[in-house]
Amino acid sequence: xxxxxxxxxxxxxxxxxxxxxxxxxxxxxxxxxxxxxxxxxxxxxxxxxxxxxxxxxxxxxxxxxxxxxxxxxxxxxxxxxxxxxxxxxxxxxxxxxxxxxxxxxxxxxxxxxxxxxxxxxxxxxxxxxxxxxxxxxxxxxxxxxxxxxxxxxxxxxxxxxxxxxxxxxxxxxxxxxxxxxxxxxxxxxxxxxxxxxxxxxxxxxxxxxxxxxxxxxxxxxxxxxxxxxxxxxxxxxxxxxxxxxxxxxxxxxxxxxxxxxxxxxxxxxxxxxxxxxxxxxxxxxxxxxxxxxxxxxxxxxxxxxxxxxxxxxxxxxxxxxxxxxxxxxxxxxxxxxxxxxxxxxx
Amino acid sequence: xxxxxxxxxxxxxxxxxxxxxxxxxxxxxxxxxxxxxxxxxxxxxxxxxxxxxxxxxxxxxxxxxxxxxxxxxxxxxxxxxxxxxxxxxxxxxxxxxxxxxxxxxxxxxxxxxxxxxxxxxxxxxxxxxxxxxxxxxxxxxxxxxxxxxxxxxxxxxxxxxxxxxxxxxxxxxxxxxxxxxxxxxxxxxxxxxxxxxxxxxxxxxxxxxxxxxxxxxxxxxxxxxxxxxxxxxxxxxxxxxxxxxxxxxxxxxxxxxxxxxxxxxxxxxxxxxxxxxxxxxxxxxxxxxxxxxxxxxxxxxxxxxxxxxxxxxxxxxxxxxxxxxxxxxxxxxxxxxxxxxxxxxxxxxxxxxxxxxxxxxxxxxxxxxxxxxxxxxxxxxxxxxxxxxxxxxxxxxxxxxxxxxxxxxxxxxxxxxxxxxxxxxxxxxxxxxxxxxxxxxxxxxxxxxxxxxxxxxxxxxxxxxxxxxxxxxxxxxxxxxxxxxxxxxxx
Numbered sequence: 001x002x003x004x005x006x007x008x009x010x011x012x013x014x015x016x017x018x019x020x021x022x023x024x025x026x027x028x029x030x031x032x033x034x035x036x037x038x039x040x041x042x043x044x045x046x047x048x049x050x051x052x053x054x055x056x057x058x059x060x061x062x063x064x065x066x067x068x069x070x071x072x073x074x075x076x077x078x079x080x081x082x083x084x085x086x087x088x089x090x091x092x093x094x095x096x097x098x099x100x101x102x103x104x105x106x107x108x109x110x111x112x113x114x115x116x117x118x119x120x121x122x123x124x125x126x127x128x129x130x131x132x133x134x135x136x137x138x139x140x141x142x143x144x145x146x147x148x149x150x151x152x153x154x155x156x157x158x159x160x161x162x163x164x165x166x167x168x169x170x171x172x173x174x175x176x177x178x179x180x181x182x183x184x185x186x187x188x189x190x191x192x193x194x195x196x197x198x199x200x201x202x203x204x205x206x207x208x209x210x211x212x213x214x215x216x217x218x219x220x221x222x223x224x225x226x227x228x229x230x231x232x233x234x235x236x237x238x239x240x241x242x243x244x245x246x247x248x249x250x251x252x253x254x255x256x257x258x259x260x261x262x263x264x265x266x267x268x269x270x271x272x273x274x275x276x277x278x279x280x281x282x283x284x285x286x287x288x289x290x291x292x293x294x295x296x297x298x299x300x301x302x303x304x305x306x307x308x309x310x311x312x313x314x315x316x317x318x319x320x321x322x323x324x325x326x327x328x329x330x331x332x333x334x335x336x337x338x339x340x341x342x343x344x345x346x
Numbered sequence: 347x348x349x350x351x352x353x354x355x356x357x358x359x360x361x362x363x364x365x366x367x368x369x370x371x372x373x374x375x376x377x378x379x380x381x382x383x384x385x386x387x388x389x390x391x392x393x394x395x396x397x398x399x400x401x402x403x404x405x406x407x408x409x410x411x412x413x414x415x416x417x418x419x420x421x422x423x424x425x426x427x428x429x430x431x432x433x434x435x436x437x438x439x440x441x442x443x444x445x446x447x448x449x450x451x452x453x454x455x456x457x458x459x460x461x462x463x464x465x466x467x468x469x470x471x472x473x474x475x476x477x478x479x480x481x482x483x484x485x486x487x488x489x490x491x492x493x494x495x496x497x498x499x500x501x502x503x504x505x506x507x508x509x510x511x512x513x514x515x516x517x518x519x520x521x522x523x524x525x526x527x528x529x530x531x532x533x534x535x536x537x538x539x540x541x542x543x544x545x546x547x548x549x550x551x552x553x554x555x556x557x558x559x560x561x562x563x564x565x566x567x568x569x570x571x572x573x574x575x576x577x578x579x580x581x582x583x584x585x586x587x588x589x590x591x592x593x594x595x596x597x598x599x600x601x602x603x604x605x606x607x608x609x610x611x612x613x614x615x616x617x618x619x620x621x622x623x624x625x626x627x628x629x630x631x632x633x634x635x636x637x638x639x640x641x642x643x644x645x646x647x648x649x650x651x652x653x654x655x656x657x658x659x660x661x662x663x664x665x666x667x668x669x670x671x672x673x674x675x676x677x678x679x680x681x682x683x684x685x686x687x688x689x690x691x692x693x694x695x696x697x698x699x700x701x702x703x704x705x706x707x708x709x710x711x712x713x714x715x716x717x718x719x720x721x722x723x724x725x726x727x728x729x730x731x732x733x734x735x736x737x738x739x740x741x742x743x744x745x746x747x748x749x750x751x752x753x754x755x756x757x758x759x760x761x762x763x764x765x766x767x768x769x770x771x772x773x774x775x776x777x778x779x780x781x782x783x784x785x786x787x788x789x790x791x792x793x794x795x796x797x798x799x800x801x802x803x804x805x806x807x808x809x810x811x812x813x814x815x816x817x818x819x820x821x822x823x824x825x826x827x828x829x830x831x832x833x834x835x836x837x
Contacts, residue, residue, distance in 0.1 A: 073744070094811060094835075095772075100741055100836020118676065132742030132835055136695035136707045141739055144837060151676070152693040153683060160687055171674035171679060230808035232777065246778050246806050249837035270837065 032152060038344045064152070065109055065206070067268075069279045075255055075264040076223060080106065083204040085197035085221040089256065091228060093213045096131030098229035100180075102251045103208045105277065107176050108143040110206060110274065117175035119145060122153045122165045127212060142249065142272045149175075149284040158185050162192055169199035169207045180210040184217055194220035216256055224256035230267050233280070248272060250280065359391045391432040393419075393602070393636070403452075404549055405607035408599065410648050412445065412556070413548040423462055423546045436476055444474060450605055457487070462546055463538025467493040467512075482539050487513030494534050500527050553597070553651035555589075558579045564603050564644025568632050571600065571648065575628045578650040579621035592617025592658035599626060600639070601647035608639050610685035612685045615677045617658045623678060624650075630686040681710040689713070701783055703833065705744060737781050738804065740814045740834030748813065758821045761803040767832050770808045779803035781816075798828070804836065813834035 038345055064079030073079045088104075090099035107119050121134055136147040151174075158181065165179040179196070181188055193209070197220040200207040209221065230250040234241035235326035250269045255262070267280040279342065353607040356660035365386065370379050379386060395420060403420055407414045410433070413425035426439065433439035440456050448453040458469025459477035464485055468475045471493055477485050486493060489512050491501045504527060506817060509515050515523065515535065524532050536542040557578045565571060586592060593616060600608040612627045632639070680692040694715035696708045761777035785797035798819035805813045813835055819828035 074689035097740070097742055097811065097813075097835030097837055100835075104741065129745070133739055134695075134738075134746045135397070135703075135743035136697065136832060137703075137837075138743075138834070139743045142738060142741065145699050147695045147699070150695055151712070152679075152695070152709070153691055154693060155687060155691065162614070162692075164683055164691070167679065167682065171675055173675040173679070207477065227524075228813065229810040231806060234440070237410065244776055246776050246779075246804055246812060251837075252810075 006043050022057075034116060038193075040150050043288075065106065065285055067106075067109065068188075068277045069266060070264050070270070071264065071279065072253070073276075076258050076261040077260040080206070081222055083201050084111075085193060085200050085209055085219075087193075087209045087211060087219055087221045087224040087256075088226060089214055089216065089226045090210070090212045091226065093130055094213050095228050096127070098251050099212060099227045100131075100134065101249050102177055102225075102227045102253065102268075103210050104139060104143045104145065105207065106206075107178065108145060109277075110176050110273050111145065111149075114175040116149070117173065118149045118151050118152060118226050119133075119178065120151045120153065120168050120174050121178045121180065122161050122168065123180035124158055124161045124182065125154055125156050127180050128154055130182060131180075142270070144275050150163065158187050162187065162196075162280045165207065166195055166199060169196055169205070172203050172205060173315060176206045176208060177326070178208045178210060180212065181214065182212045184211075184215045189220045190220060197221060202305060219257070221257075223258050226254040226256045228252045228254075233269065272284060356388075370771075371372075389691065393726050396420075401549075402605065402607075405609075406601065406605045407443075408437065408550075408607065409601050409649075409661040411550045412550070413552075414547065415546045415548050417466070421466070423465075425546050425548070440474070440476060452727070460536055461540045462544050463495060463534060464540070466495060467538065469836045479540075486538060487511065487516065489513075491515065494531070494538065496531055496534055500531055503527065504531075551653070552652050554655055555582060555585050555593075556649055556651035557585075558647060558649035561648065564646045565648070566641040566644045568636065571598075571645070572625060572632065573630055574648045575620050575650060576633075578626040578648065579624040582650060583619050583621055586652070586655070586658070587621040587653070590658060592619045592657040593624070593652040593654075594618075594656045595653035596624065596627070597651045597653050599647075600645040600649065601645050601649070602641070603643045606640075606642070608645075610635060610639075612681070613654065613689075613713060614675070614681050615684075617656045618681075619658060622759070626678075627685045629682055630682045634686040646772075669698065673714050684713065685709075700786065701741065702786060705786075707743075738836070741837045743814075743834040744832065747816070747833045750832050752817075752830040759801070761805060761828065762815070765830065772805075772813075774805050775808045776806045799825070802833070 007171060029080050051320045063082055064073070064076075066073055067076075067084050088099055088103050090096060111117070111119070134150070134152060137146045138151055139150065140147060143337045153161075153168075155164055161179065161181070163175055168174055168177045177200075188211075196207050196209065216226075228251070230252040232250045233247045234243060235245040235247040236242075248269050248271060253266045253268055267278055269278045270276075270277055351365060358370060358372055358374050358376065358379060360373065361370055368383050368386075370382070376388060387782075400416055400420070400422070404414045405417055405426055407422055411424050411426050411429045413427075415425075417423050426436075430436045433442055436458055438456050444454055444456055455469045455473045457465045457470070457472060457475050457477065457663070459465035459468050459482065460479040461482060464482040466488055468477050471489050475485075491504055491510065491512060494512055494515070504510075504515065507516060512535075515531070516539075520532060533542065537544040559578060562571075567573065582593075588793075593614060593690055595613050596618075597609065597612075598610040598660060600610070602608070610628070610631055612631050614622070614627065618624060618627075623775075628814040639690050683691045689711050692712040694712050694714055695711045696710050698706055698708050699704045707720050720806060749769065752762040753764065753766075755762050759780070762774055763773060764773045780801035780803055781801055782801050784799045787796065799817055800816040802814060802816045802822075805815055807813070814833050815830060816833055817828050817830050818828075821828060
């Protein structure tokens with residue numbers, strides 16, 4: 001363990017060197033206070049590196065969807081980018097309910113600003129068969145999305161689903177496009193995600209890529225969240241919590257990739273009445289912070305289909321503010337290396 | 347030579363010229379024919395294939411007139427009223443049809459007359475003849491009785507009384523004929539002579555509007571076809587504008603040089619007349635069908651038909667010339683998806699008054715769904731406070747409930763302690779319920795067994811996932827123990 005920790009530090013230092021040479025230092029923000037171990041690990045780092053706040057400083061705060069949870073927003077560098085592709089992963093197909101629920105909560109937040117616009121949910125026939133078809137009554141009760149606002153598209157093949165999503169992503173008539181895919185198909189590679197991301201950026205509309213039972217693969221999406229179900233709190237009554245009851249939906253959200261590269265795990269509760277997230281802060285229900293939180297970067301970058309894809313890999317370093325609509329944050333031609341491509345993985 | 351089985355003997359159904367030269371005849375037994383000429387080649391008749399061929403020919407004849415009807419096993423009716431001038435007159439048109447068929451290898455006889463009956467007789471008894479209006483009687487008089495399209499029994503009984511030609515029947519007094527041989531005989535006679543109208547019912551509904559282009563040089567490439575579509579659509583637009591209508595269904599007919607006809611149809615969810623949009627719809631459809639359309643040596647006639655129309659609502663654009671109509675965008679998007687992937691590719695949920703979860707939300711194709719109305723505005727008027735909370739419903743529902751194994755429940759009527767679903771074991775941590783949902787008795791058919799009630803439970807497993815299970819039936823209610831199903835997943 002000690003050996004690997006030393007190796008980790010070395011790799012970390014080397015990566016920082018490379019990033020400095022390339023001029024693509026990622027923005028580092030104040031580390032969220034509650035995650036104490038992270039704080040300790042980072043304090044000496046922050047002392048020596050220059051804090052480069054690119055992207056954020058020029059991007060308007062309007063470009064981000066605020067989840068309403070301050071820590072999550074900070075860790076994501078201001079919130080979920082609105083005009084971008086965002087990946088939401090579920091580790092297993094049986095998590096499909098939680099992943100869909102989290103994505104729909106985000107859609108519900110989006111709909112606050114874009115009232116009346118419809119939401120398109122594209123999926124392959126496979127995922128709708130395996131994980132169930134979206135049920136409009138349930139969506140209305142929980143997320144306030146009217147059945148008239150919902151549009152589903154069931155594609156027989158993944159290629160068709162991607163085509164539909166690409167066509168929809170460039171339209172401004174939808175409030176959001178959700179594309180649901182199962183597994184890690186070869187077709188959904190860096191190019192495919194980059195196409196989706198580019199169209200989402202042009203249209204200024206979010207595209208949520210829901211990947212059930214998928215592995216963390218190279219993606220052009222600036223943000224990847226890993227969602228799993230968290231046990232719900234009891235229902236609140238006037239006389240206190242009702243024992244044995246199942247209350248509001250709860251999710252555990254891991255940040256797999258973000259522009260700030262800050263790690264984090266959050267347990268969020270969705271309030272169906274207010275249509276807002278609430279963070280669950282009680283210690284006993286919070287899952288213990290995992291070991292990787294002390295230093296979020298794997299020693300070796302995860303291979304594309306490796307057996308142990310670490311949720312947070314360090315390639316975020318060379319991926320500066322792609323999601324931000326600002327163009328002024330690109331390094332000058334001398335600074336920009338010709339071969340940034342291979343580093344974009346993550 | 348083609349044989350068919352008729353009253354328990356193989357007989358000759360059709361034969362070619364060389365067989366005719368051997369003095370073989372239709373209706374002759376195959377055994378006799380073989381005895382005369384052992385080397386003849388006999389093929390079994392295939393009525394199905396004949397029918398398909400005739401339909402293919404009828405499709406091809408669509409190029410001359412939209413009103414094509416199939417007549418019996420070996421005939422086609424073409425109603426060319428108002429079409430002949432497009433082909434240079436009646437004689438030129440008939441010659442062209444005969445030449446084209448001959449080049450395709452068919453031995454065709456054609457007759458053209460002002461009534462279907464006379465044309466039928468002219469085609470079958472003269473071969474290539476055009477009967478001017480009023481000449482029907484002169485045409486029919488010398489012909490045998492079978493020229494009148496009457497049943498063989500009637501013909502035999504007419505012949506038995508000495509009436510052997512159509513002219514003889516015409517000369518005979520009508521009342522005794524009708525009394526003895528039935529009204530059909532006179533009906534056929536009157537129809538042939540034009541005294542009564544006879545309607546030829548076309549195979550395909552006649553399109554309200556179509557535009558077509560005959561090509562001197564056949565086109566093969568999909569791009570060229572698309573370009574033609576947009577040109578035809580431009581021509582169509584002015585017609586649609588004149589009528590104040592838009593197209594709801596369009597069909598593109600591609601007539602291949604060798605006679606095959608491809609029919610490509612697209613539907614639109616709102617009336618359409620813009621040529622660029624029509625072209626985009628056909629672009630998707632052609633892309634989807636790329637494998638299925640065989641251009642062969644090319645298409646020499648391309649026709650764009652409007653199959654159904656609807657009133658077109660004009661929209662006032664703003665001064666920049668853009669109409670900011672999101673619904674139109676979405677309708678077009680849905681049409682393009684449907685054109686490429688089929689009717690069920692874009693779906694819309696419609697809430698139905700029902701308490702059965704699977705019936706409460708109907709998933710219908712986009713085109714059939716009622717038009718979207720704006721969601722009710724909540725800001726102005728606050729909704730009355732809800733006192734009764736609606737029961738919780740899952741975010742995902744399985745299309746068909748999946749059976750799960752439940753080894754034990756704590757109480758006979760209670761939730762399961764653990765269950766096995768898709769070969770994995772789940773331990774139940776918490777459960778809420780039951781919510782009992784009974785079958786809808788008013789939809790039950792009279793003789794049907796009443797469906798058992800379902801008791802739904804919300805379940806949270808040990809890992810925090812929430813499911814919607816139900817038990818079908820009650821313990822002790824019947825001999826078989828009730829079964830458990832997984833019906834949905836909660837967020």
